[in-house]
Amino acid sequence: MKATSIKTISAVFILILSLNAKSKAQTYYPVYLCDGGTAALHTPEESTLANGDKVHWYLEGTEVDVKIFNGTANQTNYVTPNNLTPGVHNYTSRIESAAGCMGDLSDPFQVYQLPSKTLALTASNASYCGSDATLSSIITATATPAQVLPAGIEYVYVWSATKNGTNVSPLSSIGADDASKTAINNFTLNTTGAGSYVFNATVKYVKTAANTGVLKSGDNNGCEVTATATSTVIVTPKPIKPTIIVQ
Known part of the structure; x- marks a missing residue:
């Protein structure tokens, strides 16, 4: 003994x-x-x-x-x-x-x-004309925890979208997000392709590179949550060019 x-x-x-x-x-x-x-x-x-x-x-x-x-x-x-x-x-x-x-x-x-969190999506424009390449819609993902996060913990967002019910891949073909790891991440839809685009996103906690601590989550995936609702943006088609005739 x-x-x-x-x-x-x-x-x-x-x-x-x-x-x-x-x-x-x-x-x-x-x-x-x-x-x-x-x-x-x-x-x-x-x-x-x-x-x-x-x-x-x-x-x-x-x-x-x-x-x-x-x-x-x-x-x-x-x-x-x-x-x-x-x-x-x-x-x-x-x-x-x-x-x-x-x-x-x-x-x-x-x-x-760490606090529990929710994720909400909002679009700056519910629709825009696909004929104008200068137009776009910004879909904002906002994570809302119960309190401010401590130093060394940040967010990772993953976006997804469908066009007329079909998954869009790669997502970069219709736009890009701003890579923000804060409570707000923006995806800019700038495609000219007409259609109905439905966006969704997830967010989870991750440690920063400098953080030497250990993150333990109930789902073993940074306590990932999905947006409470999707966000839809309609890109309207360019009207056809008319011709003129005498009647």
Whole structure:
């Protein structure tokens, strides 16, 4: 049986993301959750525990669970709830020996719960004349989360469209979006081809390249959502050139 070692511990994500001095200085969080995502928090000091030792878990200073070590790896992990409120949540832990001696409290480990979001589409022009190459319609996708996103998290949009009921591929044949990763992304329809164009879009959360944290989503796809309704733009055909006769 391993000798019990009571020491200061750091609760870390199951992937063993160490919360060192460098990461503390960053504006990013070690874990981001969204829409049903959970994280398994782990203390590496579990390897020093003896049977009967306990790991106490706290959220904002309030005890939320006690795990008793029985010799099985990861037995003392704590899985965060899948319904945390949006914002930062501070978890800490401490070890209690089988004899009842309490160790020091760990440093806080921060988990950021991202807000749920919706996506709405609006068109600047419901129709325009295809005969005029200078005309267009801008379809705006607006993502509306419950609060401002933290640094290091952005959006990725995917557009799709049909023309008279048939999928348009490639989409670049009728226009392009502005590649925005903010809460607003615009697709400019500038085709002269007459028809009824129905647009749809999806949006999901992604980390920026500099963000070293982990994003855990309930759908394993950045909590992707589809627009609440499609947006239709009619490109009207150019009238035929008339001729003149005497009657």
